[in-house]
Amino acid sequence: MSEPLVFRWGIISTAAIATTFVKDLLVDPKTRGVNDVVHKVTAVGSRDTAKAQEFIDSVIKDKSTKAYGSYAEVYADKNVDVIYVATPHTLHYENSMDAIKAKKHVLCEKPVTANAHEVRALVAAAKENNVFFMEAMWTRFHPLSLEFKKIAESGVLGAPTVMHADLSVDFGIKNAPYAGPKIGWWPLLDLGPYPLVWAIMALFEHPDNKHSKPAITGAMLKTPITGVDRDTTFTLNFTEANLSAQAILSCSMNTTGIDPGATIRYEKGIIKIAAPLYCPQSFTVQYLEKGKVVKEETRIFEYVGRGMHFQADEVARSVRDGKLESDLWGHIKCLTEMEIFDEVRRQGGYVFPPGVEKVTA
Numbered sequence: 001m002s003e004p005l006v007f008r009w010g011i012i013s014t015a016a017i018a019t020t021f022v023k024d025l026l027v028d029p030k031t032r033g034v035n036d037v038v039h040k041v042t043a044v045g046s047r048d049t050a051k052a053q054e055f056i057d058s059v060i061k062d063k064s065t066k067a068y069g070s071y072a073e074v075y076a077d078k079n080v081d082v083i084y085v086a087t088p089h090t091l092h093y094e095n096s097m098d099a100i101k102a103k104k105h106v107l108c109e110k111p112v113t114a115n116a117h118e119v120r121a122l123v124a125a126a127k128e129n130n131v132f133f134m135e136a137m138w139t140r141f142h143p144l145s146l147e148f149k150k151i152a153e154s155g156v157l158g159a160p161t162v163m164h165a166d167l168s169v170d171f172g173i174k175n176a177p178y179a180g181p182k183i184g185w186w187p188l189l190d191l192g193p194y195p196l197v198w199a200i201m202a203l204f205e206h207p208d209n210k211h212s213k214p215a216i217t218g219a220m221l222k223t224p225i226t227g228v229d230r231d232t233t234f235t236l237n238f239t240e241a242n243l244s245a246q247a248i249l250s251c252s253m254n255t256t257g258i259d260p261g262a263t264i265r266y267e268k269g270i271i272k273i274a275a276p277l278y279c280p281q282s283f284t285v286q287y288l289e290k291g292k293v294v295k296e297e298t299r300i301f302e303y304v305g306r307g308m309h310f311q312a313d314e315v316a317r318s319v320r321d322g323k324l325e326s327d328l329w330g331h332i333k334c335l336t337e338m339e340i341f342d343e344v345r346r347q348g349g350y351v352f353p354p355g356v357e358k359v360t361a
C-alpha cells in the first residue's frame with residue numbers, strides 16, 4: 001500500500017474552536033478507517049506570537065510547528081498547504097481572501113461569510129488562484145449524515161414532505177449580553193447553519209429537487225440588549241422541480257435546545273435526528289403504514305474525536321485530486337446558505353452595522 005498523503009495545515013487564530021479542530025486533526029486517522037491521508041499542523045498564526053506558541057505547546061506539542069505573530073506569515077509559509085480560518089464571523093471574508101491570494105487552499109469556519117456577495121467574491125478568487133475553498137460545515141461529512149442520505153434517498157420512505165429543525169442554545173443573554181453585532185456574533189449566522197444543513201441535505205440535495213433554490217420566508221425577534229437577532233424562524237418551500245416539500249427551521253440564543261433536533265417526514269416514514277444538530281450521534285427511522293409506526297430502527301454512530309476530522313479528510317483528498325471544491329459541500333451549498341440568510345435578514349429587518357459586510361454588490 002502506498003504511503004498516506006501528509007497534508008499540512010496552517011491554523012489562523014487560537015480560537016476555542018481551533019483547539020477542538022486541531023485535537024481532531026491529531027487523532028490517528030486509522031481510528032476512523034482512513035489510511036490515505038494524515039494531517040500535520042505546521043504553523044499557527046495569532047495576533048500575538050506568545051499565544052500561538054502557547055497553543056502549540058498545549059494542544060499540538062510538536063516543536064517543529066511554527067508560531068507566528070500575524071496571520072500573513074502563515075499564508076506565506078511554504079510548509080503550509082491549507083489554511084483553517086477560525087476567527088470571528090466578521091473576519092472570515094478578509095482572512096480567507098488573503099489566504100487565497102497567497103495561493104493557499106482554505107477551510108473557513110461557518111458562517112462562511114457575512115453575506116452572499118462575499119461568498120461569490122471568494123469563490124471567484126479561489127478559481128482565479130486555482131485553490132480549493134470550502135466552508136467548514138463539518139456536519140455534512142459525519143458518517144451519520146452519509147448514512148442518513150443513503151436511507152433518505154433510497155426511496156424506501158417515499159418523497160420528503162415536511163421537516164422541522166432547530167438549534168437553540170441558552171447562552172444566558174439576560175445576564176451576559178456578549179452577543180455584540182460589531183464583532184460579528186449573531187444567532188442566525190452562528191446557529192442557523194445547522195438547522196439549514198439538514199434542510200440542504202434532506203431537500204436541496206434530494207435528487208428530485210435538481211438543486212432548485214427554495215422560496216424563503218423569515219421572521220426575527222431581536223434582543224433589546226444589543227439589537228442582534230435573538231430568535232429566528234425561517235421556512236423554505238422546495239417546489240421548483242419535482243419536490244413539494246417544506247422546511248421549517250429555527251434558532252435561538254435564549255432558550256434550551258430540543259431533542260430530536262430535526263424531524264424529517266416522508267410519505268412512508270419519519271427520520272428523527274438526535275440533538276445537537278451540529279454533531280448528532282444517532283437517528284431513528286420510523287416506518288409508517290396507514291399513519292401508524294410499524295417498525296422503528298435507531299442507528300448510533302461512534303468514533304474517536306469530536307467529529308471535525310471528517311471534513312479535514314475531505315479537504316485533503318479534494319486537494320490531492322485537484323478539485324477546487326468539495327463534492328459534498330461545494331460552492332453552491334454555502335452560496336445558497338448565505339443567500340437564504342441574506343433574505344431572512346431582509347425580511348426580519350436586521351441590518352448589520354456599517355463596515356461588517358466587506359462586499360455589498
Ligand SMILES: NC(=O)C1=CN([C@@H]2O[C@H](COP(=O)(O)OP(=O)(O)OC[C@H]3O[C@@H](n4cnc5c(N)ncnc54)[C@H](OP(=O)(O)O)[C@@H]3O)[C@@H](O)[C@H]2O)C=CC1
Nearest residue numbers: 013014015016017018046047051086087088089109110111
Ligand atoms: N464548527 C463549530 O462547531 C464551531 C464553529 N465556530 C466558528 O468559529 C469561529 C470562531 O469562534 P470561537 O471559537 O467561538 O472564537 P473565539 O472567540 O474563541 O476566538 C476567536 C479568535 O479569533 C482571533 N481574533 C482575531 N481578531 C479578533 C477580534 N477582533 N476579536 C476577537 N478575536 C479575534 C483571536 O485569536 P488570536 O488572538 O490568536 O489571533 C481569537 O482567539 C466563529 O466564526 C464560529 O462561528 C465556533 C464554535 C463551534
Ligand SMILES: O=C1OC[C@@H](O)[C@H](O)[C@H]1O
Nearest residue numbers: 017110169190191194278
Ligand atoms: O458552531 C457552533 O456550534 C455550537 C454552538 O454552541 C456554537 O455557538 C456555534 O458556533
